[in-house]
Every structure is written in structure tokens, then in C-alpha cells.
Amino acid sequence: MSCCSKSWEEVQAAGRAALPESVVEYIEKCRGLPHPESRLISVLHKVQGHFGYLGREQMDAVAQLLQVPAAKVTGVATFYHFFRLQPRGRFVITVCMGTACYVKGAERVADRLREELGIDFGETTKDGMFTLESAHCLGTCGLAPVITIEEGVFGQVTPDQIPGLLEKTIRESRT
Amino acid sequence: MNDLKWINLTIDDSPVRVPPGTTIMEAAETIGVHIPRLCYDPHLSLQGSCRVCIVEVEGFPYYMTSCSVEVAEGMKVRTNSPDIRRARRDIVELLLDNHPRECQTCERDGNCELQRLAYAMGVRERLFEGERKTFPVDNSGRSVVRDSEKCILCGRCVRVCSEIQGVHNLSQHGRGFYTVVTPAHGANMDDSVCIQCGQCINVCPTASLLEQNHTDLVWEALADPGKHVVVQTAPSIRAALGEGFGLEPGTPCTGKMVTALRRLGFDAVFDTDLGADLTIVEEANEFLHRMKSGPLPMLTSCSPGWINFLEKFYPELIPNASTCRSPMTMTSALVKTFYAQTTGRKPEDIFCVAVMPCVAKKYEAHRPEHRLGEIPMTDAVLTTRELIWMIKSYGIDFTALPDGDFDAPLGIASGAGDIFGTTGGVMEATLRTAEEKLTGRLGRRLEFVEVRGVEDLREAEVKLGDHTVSVAVANGLVNAKTVLDRVMSGEKQYHIIEIMACPGGCVGGGGQPYPPPGYGILDPRLLAKRASALYSVDERRAVRRSHENPALKVIYDTFLGEPGSEKSRELLHTSYSPKYPRGIK
Numbered sequence: 191m192s193c194c195s196k197s198w199e200e201v202q203a204a205g206r207a208a209l210p211e212s213v214v215e216y217i218e219k220c221r222g223l224p225h226p227e228s229r230l231i232s233v234l235h236k237v238q239g240h241f242g243y244l245g246r247e248q249m250d251a252v253a254q255l256l257q258v259p260a261a262k263v264t265g266v267a268t269f270y271h272f273f274r275l276q277p278r279g280r281f282v283i284t285v286c287m288g289t290a291c292y293v294k295g296a297e298r299v300a301d302r303l304r305e306e307l308g309i310d311f312g313e314t315t316k317d318g319m320f321t322l323e324s325a326h327c328l329g330t331c332g333l334a335p336v337i338t339i340e341e342g343v344f345g346q347v348t349p350d351q352i353p354g355l356l357e358k359t360i361r362e363s364r365t
Numbered sequence: 366m367n368d369l370k371w372i373n374l375t376i377d378d379s380p381v382r383v384p385p386g387t388t389i390m391e392a393a394e395t396i397g398v399h400i401p402r403l404c405y406d407p408h409l410s411l412q413g414s415c416r417v418c419i420v421e422v423e424g425f426p427y428y429m430t431s432c433s434v435e436v437a438e439g440m441k442v443r444t445n446s447p448d449i450r451r452a453r454r455d456i457v458e459l460l461l462d463n464h465p466r467e468c469q470t471c472e473r474d475g476n477c478e479l480q481r482l483a484y485a486m487g488v489r490e491r492l493f494e495g496e497r498k499t500f501p502v503d504n505s506g507r508s509v510v511r512d513s514e515k516c517i518l519c520g521r522c523v524r525v526c527s528e529i530q531g532v533h534n535l536s537q538h539g540r541g542f543y544t545v546v547t548p549a550h551g552a553n554m555d556d557s558v559c560i561q562c563g564q565c566i567n568v569c570p571t572a573s574l575l576e577q578n579h580t581d582l583v584w585e586a587l588a589d590p591g592k593h594v595v596v597q598t599a600p601s602i603r604a605a606l607g608e609g610f611g612l613e614p615g616t617p618c619t620g621k622m623v624t625a626l627r628r629l630g631f632d633a634v635f636d637t638d639l640g641a642d643l644t645i646v647e648e649a650n651e652f653l654h655r656m657k658s659g660p661l662p663m664l665t666s667c668s669p670g671w672i673n674f675l676e677k678f679y680p681e682l683i684p685n686a687s688t689c690r691s692p693m694t695m696t697s698a699l700v701k702t703f704y705a706q707t708t709g710r711k712p713e714d715i716f717c718v719a720v721m722p723c724v725a726k727k728y729e730a731h732r733p734e735h736r737l738g739e740i741p742m743t744d745a746v747l748t749t750r751e752l753i754w755m756i757k758s759y760g761i762d763f764t765a766l767p768d769g770d771f772d773a774p775l776g777i778a779s780g781a782g783d784i785f786g787t788t789g790g791v792m793e794a795t796l797r798t799a800e801e802k803l804t805g806r807l808g809r810r811l812e813f814v815e816v817r818g819v820e821d822l823r824e825a826e827v828k829l830g831d832h833t834v835s836v837a838v839a840n841g842l843v844n845a846k847t848v849l850d851r852v853m854s855g856e857k858q859y860h861i862i863e864i865m866a867c868p869g870g871c872v873g874g875g876g877q878p879y880p881p882p883g884y885g886i887l888d889p890r891l892l893a894k895r896a897s898a899l900y901s902v903d904e905r906r907a908v909r910r911s912h913e914n915p916a917l918k919v920i921y922d923t924f925l926g927e928p929g930s931e932k933s934r935e936l937l938h939t940s941y942s943p944k945y946p947r948g949i950k
Contacts, residue, residue, distance in 0.1 A: 198681070201947050246550055250946070253549070259533030259949045260549035260558070268538040 205251035210240050217255045227258045230266055234273060242278040279314040279321035281359055283307075284338045288327030291335040295348075299335050300324070302349035306356060319360065374440035381436075389420055389431035389442055400444055401453065401482060403460075403570060404519035405432040408887040409528055412520045416456050417482065421449045428452060454486040460517050462493045464571075471515075471572050476879055478570035479517060500545060506554035507731050508561035508577055508724040508875075513545045516573040521886075522546060522565035529868060529887070531843040532674070533949060534559045546573075549946075555728075558677050558948040560842070562670035562866045563724030563748075563875020568886045576724045576876060579745040580755055586716040586744070587630045594716045595633040595704070596626050597696045597775070600641060601722040601786030601871040602749050604898035608878045609753030610763040615894030617902050620768025625756050626720075627769060635700065635775040637719065638782025640692030641667075641794065643699075643920075645781060645911035647689050647937050649798045650928035652861065660684050662837075662852060662859040665791050667691045669725035670866025670875070672941065674842050678950055679849055680943030688938040692785060693719045693726055694735045696775060697742035698936045703924045704775060713740050720747045722786070722874030725866065734939045748876025777916035780903030787896035788840035788870035789816040789823065792863040796827055796834070797910045804830030811909055817900075819869050819893050822847060824859075840865040840873075846950060872896050 206214050213236045220229040233256060237248050244267050253260040267273045285291075285300045304310060307320050314321040328336050333345025339359055347355075371382050376393050383392045390400050404415035411433050419428035423441035428449065431442075443449060461483055468474050500513035518537065523546060527533040534548050534557050548557030566574045586592045603619040612618065626634045644667060655663050666672060666687040675686055690698065697719065701712040719726060723746075729735065730743035747755070756763055771777070781797050784790030793813045800808040815825040816836065821844040824837045837859050839845040845864045851857040867873045869892030877895075884891040908914055925933050 198947070249550070253949060254947070257949050259527070259536075260946065261533055261536035261547075264549045264551075265536035265538050269540050 201254055205254040208247045208251035209237065209255070213237055213240065214255065217252070220256065226256055227262075230256065230258055230263065231270075234263070234267060238273060243274040243276055245275075245277075276312065276314055276321075277318065280319050280363065281340055282321045282323055284323045284325050284328070285311075286326075286328040286330075286334070286336045286338075287324045288331065288334075290331035291327075294334040294346075296335040298349050299337060299347050299352065302352045303337075306352055319363075320356075372436045372438050372440075374436050374438070374442065376442045377444055383436055385435070387436050389422075389429070389434050389436055389440075390418055392436050393420075393431065393442070393444060398444055400431050401485060402432060403478065403482060403517070404521060406521060406524075406568070406886055408885075409521060409524040409568075412524065415460075415517070415519050417453060419449060419453060419456070420444050421446055450487075454488055457483050457486045458488050458492065461488065461491065462495065463497050464517065465497070465514050466491075472575055472578075473572040477572065496542075498542060498545075503547075503553055504577075506559070506561070506577060507728040509554045509559065509563060509566065510575045510577055511547070511554060512573050512575070513547070514573075515571045516546055517571060518544055518546070519570060520546075521568040521570070522574055525564045525568045525887070529841050529843060530560070530562060530564055530674075530866070531846050531950075532558060532560055532562075532678075535565065556946075558946050560670050560673035560677065560866065561725040561728040561875075562673075562842075564867060566724065566875055567873075567877070567879070576748050576751070577727055578751065579727065579747055580751050582745045583718055583747060583755070586718070589716075591714065592716045593632050593710055593714055594630070594718065595635060595700055596631040596718040596720060597635040597637045597640070597693065597700070598622060598626070598720045599637045599693065599722055599786065599871060600783050600790075600899060601874065601877070601895065602720050602752070603783075603902065604786060604872055604895040605722065605749050605877050606753065607763075608881050609749070609757075611881075612764065614881060614884065614891055615898045617898040618763075619902065620770070621763060621766040623769035623771055624766040625761055625763055628761050628766075629755060629759055631718070633704075633772045633775075634769070635696060636771045636778045636782070637692050637696050637721075638778030638785070639775050639914070639916060640694075640696035640699075641782035641785040641791075642779050642911035642914045642917055643695045643937060644689050644692050644785075645791075645794050645798050646917060646928050647695075647933060648687050648795060649802050649912070651687055651689065652795070652799065653802060654929075656860075662862050663687055665795075665861070665863045667785065667791055668865045668867070668871075669723065669729035671842070671845065671864045673725060673728070673944070674845070674866060674948075676941055676944040677946070678846075678948040679853075680947075681853070682849060683941045683943065685852075686941055688940065690735065690937055690939045691726075691729060692782075693721060693746075694729065694742055694939075695937050697730075697735075698737070699775060699920065701737055701740070701742060702936060703920060706924075712737060716744045717742065718745045718747060719743050720749065720752050722749050722871045722877045723867075724748060724875045726876075749874075749878055750876060753878060774916040774919055777914060778906075779911050779914045780906035780909035781911040782914075783899050783903045783906070786871040786899050787892075788819060788865050788872075789838045789863065790870065790899065791865075792816045792836055792838050792861065794911055795861060795863075796829065796836075798912050799834065800829045801910075801912070803832050803834075806830070808910060816863075819889050819896060821868075834860045836860060837862045839863070840870050841868045842866055850950075868892065869896065872899070 220226045249263045253263045311324045402418040404412045413430045413433045418431045420431045421443040503511040523535045526535045607616040607618040664686045697717045700717045705712045727746045735742045781794035796813045827834045839848045872895035873892045
């Protein structure tokens with residue numbers, strides 16, 4: 191990689207090509223304001239809003255266009271829980287790992303999901319269908335253990351219900 | 366000072382009177398109380414993350430970090446109450462609980478700040494056994510090796526990289542237990558904007574950052590009867606090597622160093638100062654051409670960290686950089702051509718070792734530009750630290766050694782070569798030669814004190830006969846940025862700019878010994894002492910102008926031809942190219 195050479199214009203052009211026009215415009219606006227580097231988090235929110243996650247190419251583009259060191263960009267992106275570094279699947283499954291859910295067997299539900307999907311928390315299936323996430327508490331402890339699939343909330347889930355729930359989700363996505 | 370409202374407080378019952386704005390830690394130092402610390406350094410910004418420097422302040426229910434809290438009138442501070450001693454010891458214990466128990470096999474055993482601190486705090490047993498962070502060692506870098514398991518997250522490397530070097534390569538990534546210091550995207554050092562200067566190694570309190578070790582390569586070559594092993598030493602080695610053996614900083618030890626290298630088994634001991642003299646002669650020739658046809662300013666090219674910075678951060682200025690290879694690579698090139706020919710050896714039978722104050726030299730030695738066909742010009746690069754270890758490991762009583770002399774002809778050098786090791790030295794050496802080349806008559810001046818000093822950035826207008834040469838000297842790349850931005854914007858015009866990547870120049874290089882007792886990291890007093898050793902060596906030399914070095918005359922007459930000849934261009938000059946990832950200025 192260190193063999194490649196790019197002129198400044200090429201670096202800038204590559205940066206602009208990696209981001210949607212609205213984000214490029216926003217960054218340019220920030221550059222005109224005092225302390226443009228302080229807008230890093232809001233720029234990253236916009237990038238994630240568009241792509242669903244922060245890709246390496248996009249973070250490098252933000253660094254070059256906003257003129258913030260790349261290590262700073264990735265430092266911030268990896269610090270905050272909200273920022274995602276992997277593409278998001280079509281359906282995000284969130285397992286509540288709060289105290290009540292945990293006591294009621296959330297770990298076993300999570301194990302079954304890991305097994306069925308072949309991925310760990312924070313990962314996405316190869317076909318781009320599912321992303322598995324954990325939450326500290328979803329605030330519906332009475333339904334423990336709880337999982338959500340996108341907007342749908344499922345309570346008192348047992349590991350054996352998992353294959354059926356996944357199939358139902360895939361089936362409904364086709365109609 | 367009289368109209369200042371001084372602050373009165375007590376520290377451990379002793380009255381202290383200091384100006385407002387003084388921190389508790391600084392106030393304690395004025396009465397000889399050294400509060401333990403880890404992440405704090407006066408040359409870097411405040412971080413306050415290690416909590417080792419906590420003190421008790423009467424009236425406050427919590428402990429305060431003395432590095433960051435400013436004194437107030439009537440404050441009563443306790444630095445060593447039983448409670449604070451226990452709390453401080455607990456903090457260090459907790460750092461150790463997440464640190465590998467590898468002291469005996471660690472590169473920094475006996476030279477580790479964490480180890481020293483744990484001893485001083487009275488940690489004598491490990492109370493907690495739990496999960497420890499696990500990270501793979503990044504051994505991929507040509508210069509810098511990163512072992513995040515040994516990292517205690519003090520953040521000094523992050524701060525030196527951004528605040529002193531302006532490179533911003535390192536940052537803390539992730540959070541909590543999983544926090545790790547890496548370049549962007551967790552990349553390897555060589556795939557990042559790292560310029561390989563090694564200042565992160567110098568400021569690391571543990572062995573989390575180290576140079577890529579070449580000692581095994583060297584032992585192996587020394588033991589190989591088929592290899593003719595030669596060594597060259599950079600100017601600044603003689604100014605710092607003694608520190609490794611308890612000598613007072615600033616003690617020049619050229620003679621003992623040469624003898625030690627012979628005892629280690631090197632077949633010939635040469636002086637990189639000769640390469641420095643060659644650099645000056647070639648650079649002066651190049652400069653005269655540039656005076657006629659540009660581009661100016663000419664930027665010096667001796668510091669490999671700076672060259673990496675140029676290629677990643679200021680590729681627009683590549684045409685301004687002198688095409689001269691560094692003194693190390695020039696010397697190596699001559700070892701494998703001129704020396705090989707005159708001694709009837711094949712270049713591939715010669716193993717060329719360079720002892721450098723620098724870790725970027727390890728990267729430089731590996732560059733494809735610095736090869737002779739299939740073989741590298743320089744085979745291995747040892748830092749000053751690695752050489753100290755080799756001498757100790759061999760059981761050599763360094764301080765008792767008699768003085769030795771470098772071998773001819775590649776060990777013959779002028780005083781101008783010696784001062785290459787300190788900031789401003791290359792400039793002074795250049796001016797000594799340029800005077801004669803520009804005016805066409807014998808030089809009158811030897812010492813150009815206006816370019817001396819250890820400050821970050823110096824400018825001068827130097828009169829050489831009828832010519833006025835405008836020069837700038839910068840060390841530490843944040844200062845280089847300042848000068849280069851002035852050049853880019855057209856705000857200032859210079860003829861020559863000397864840039865050294867490391868603070869103080871090579872005397873403060875990333876491969877130099879860790880500070881001896883009584884000195885801190887990035888300590889200007891230590892840098893000035895090392896620099897003064899070089900000026901004293903220069904003063905005692907019979908020949909102090911590079912172009913008057915008698916060995917150079919022989920080399921040019923019998924081998925190279927003249928400065929700038931085709932052969933010189935092939936062996937002594939190189940080219941640069943923009944590199945990616947591009948750094949953010």
C-alpha cells in the first residue's frame with residue numbers, strides 16, 4: 191500500500207467520491223466555521239445515516255476532507271457504541287442482556303442465535319440479511335427474556351423458538 | 366514579579382510560596398518533593414489519566430491529581446499520608462494486574478518506569494488475579510514494534526506523535542478494557558502515516574513500543590567466518606553511548622566506542638562522519654546548481670524520519686529536497702564499492718552494520734532505492750540502545766577500555782561531520798564549506814554560532830563574502846511544519862532549510878538511551894549536554910571543514926571523480942516519491 195502515490199487533488203477527489211454530496215457539502219460548511227475538527231462527530235453521524243455504518247473508505251474521506259487525522263477519526267468511531275464499523279444487515283436482531291433478561295435465560299437465547307446465524311454480537315451474516323446486537327436493557331423487563339427484530343418485540347423467548355422466528359422473518363421479507 | 370499576587374500554601378507542613386497558576390506538582394518540586402507520576406511530562410500536554418500523582422488536599426473529600434490541579438491560597442497538601450500512600454500503591458497495583466508478568470524476559474527489565482514505580486510504591490505482592498487484556502504483537506514494522514499487552518494507556522506516545530511530531534499517527538481506539546493504542550483502522554505501523562522516528566519508543570514507560578531488534582542479525586554475521594563485518598557509527602553515538610555505562614551525559618567516548626566495537630569482533634570500524642563530510646561536499650555542489658536554476662529552498666535529506674514525513678505530508682516539496690542519500694547510506698555505498706574494490710572483496714561477502722541514534726534508519730536501510738543490485742547497501746542498523754546492550758552482554762567493561770582509532774580511509778572525518786548529530790550541525794557544516802565554494806576564496810569563519818542551540822526553530826541571515834544566505838533550522842516536525850507552511854504560502858524565502866525529525870536532532874533520536882537518573886524524557890538539558898559533547902569533539906579536530914577531509918580527496922581522485930559526477934550520482938544520490946496514506950498537516 192505504501193507504494194501507491196496520489197497527488198493532493200487525487201486524494202481530495204477520492205474523498206469526495208466516497209461520500210454522498212450532502213455530506214461533502216456539510217463538511218465544506220464546517221470547514222468555514224471555527225474549529226471544524228469539533229464537528230467530527232456530527233459528520234460521522236451523517237455518514238452513518240447514509241450508509242448505515244462507517245466504512246474504512248468513508249472514514250479516510252472524512253479525515254482528508256475535514257482535515258482531521260485519520261487516527262482521530264477511527265479513535266472516535268471506535269469509542270462510541272453508536273457508531274458501527276460493519277455494514278448493517280437488512281434485519282437487526284437485538285438481544286436484551288439486562289439483569290432480568292439475563293436471569294431468565296437471555297444468554298441461552300443469544301447462544302442459539304449465534305449458532306443459527308453463525309455470527310457473534312456486532313456481526314452481520316454473509317448474505318447481509320441479519321445483524322446481531324446486544325442491548326443493556328430494553329425497558330420491558332416484564333417480558334424477559336426479550337429480543338427485538340427491527341421494530342418487532344418478542345417476549346418470553348425460548349431458544350427453541352429462534353429457528354421459527356428467523357424463518358418467519360425471511361418469509362415475510364419475500365412478500 | 367512584585368505586583369504578582371503570590372500564593373501561600375503548605376505541602377507536608379512546609380510553607381511554599383509560588384506564583385498563581387503553578388500546579389501542586391510544580392510547587393512540591395520547589396521544596397524538593399518529587400511526587401510520583403506516570404502519564405505526566407512537562408513537555409507534553411496534560412492528560413491526568415494514570416492517577417499516580419494523587420495527593421490529599423485538606424477540605425476535599427477526594428484525592429487530587431497534583432499534575433493538573435493549580436495551587437490556591439491556604440491550601441494544605443499532603444503527599445505521603447498513610448491513606449494517600451495506600452491509594453497510590455493500589456493504583457499502581459491495578460496497573461500491574463493488567464500487565465504481563467514477564468519482567469525477567471522483557472526488553473526493558475531494569476529500565477522500566479512501571480517496574481521502578483512499583484518498587485518505589487512498595488508493591489511486593491500481587492493481590493488480584495483476573496482477566497488480562499490480550500493483543501497480538503505488531504511485529505510488522507521495519508522500525509517500530511508494538512506490544513499492546515504491555516501498554517498502560519498513559520498516552521505519552523499519542524501525545525508525542527501529535528504534539529512534538531505533528532504526525533498524529535497514534536490514537537486510543539475502543540473503550541474500557543478493550544482500549545488499545547494503534548494507528549487509524551488498527552493498521553500496522555508501516556501501513557500508517559507513521560514516519561518511523563521512534564519518539565514513541567523514547568517516551569514509552571514500558572516495553573509496549575520498541576525498535577525492531579537487529580542484534581541477532583549482527584551476532585550471526587559476526588560469527589560467520591565467510592563474512593567481513595564492518596561497522597560505522599553515527600556522530601551522535603559517541604555523545605550518548607557513555608550514558609549506558611554510568612558516564613555523565615555529555616561525555617564524548619569515541620575512542621572507547623571504537624575499541625568496544627573491535628572487541629565485539631567487527632573487522633573494520635568506520636565513521637559515518639565521513640559520510641557526513643561527503644554529504645556536505647555533494648550537497649554544496651547541488652546547492653550551487655540550485656542557486657542558478659532552483660528550486661530553492663533546498664531541504665536537507667539526512668534525517669530519514671523527516672524524509673518519510675516529506676513523502677507523506679509535503680509531497681509537493683519533494684523537488685526541493687536534496688537528492689543526497691543520508692550519511693549512513695553514502696558510507697555503506699562506499700563500503701560495498703570503493704572499500705570492496707580496494708581490499709579485493711566481493712560486495713556480497715561484506716556485512717555492513719550501522720550504529721544509529723535512530724530507528725527510522727532501519728526503515729531507510731530497507732528502502733529499495735538504497736540497494737546495489739540484489740544486495741542492500743546497509744545490512745543491519747543497531748540503535749545506541751542495542752549497541753549498549755551488546756557491549757554489556759559481551760561482558761566488556763566499557764569504562765575501563767583504552768581509546769582506539771577508526772580505520773582508514775572510511776573512518777577519517779572532519780569536525781563538520783561530528784556536529785551533524787545535533788540540530789543546526791548540518792547547517793553549520795554546510796556554511797563552513799559553502800563559504801569557500803560561493804566566494805571562491807579560503808573560508809574565514811569556522812563557527813557559525815547563530816545556527817547553534819537546542820530551540821525548536823531558528824532562522825538566520827548569514828553573510829558569506831558578498832552573499833547573504835537565508836537559512837532556517839527546525840527540529841521536531843511540528844516546527845518543520847511551521848517553516849514549510851511559510852515556504853508553501855510564500856511568506857518567507859530561504860536558501861537552505863535544515864530539518865531533523867527528532868527534538869534536538871540526532872542527539873535526541875528515537876534510538877538513543879533512555880534518560881539516565883536525574884533527567885526526563887525530551888529533556889532539553891540532556892539534549893544540550895549531548896550536543897556539547899559533539900561541539901567539543903569538533904573543536905579538537907585538526908580538520909574542521911568537510912571538503913578539507915583528506916580521505917575525501919583520495920576517494921574522489923581514485924574512485925568517484927568529482928562531486929556530482931555520474932558515479933557520485935549513482936552511488937551518493939537518490940530520489941523520493943509521494944507515499945500513501947497521506948498525512949493530515
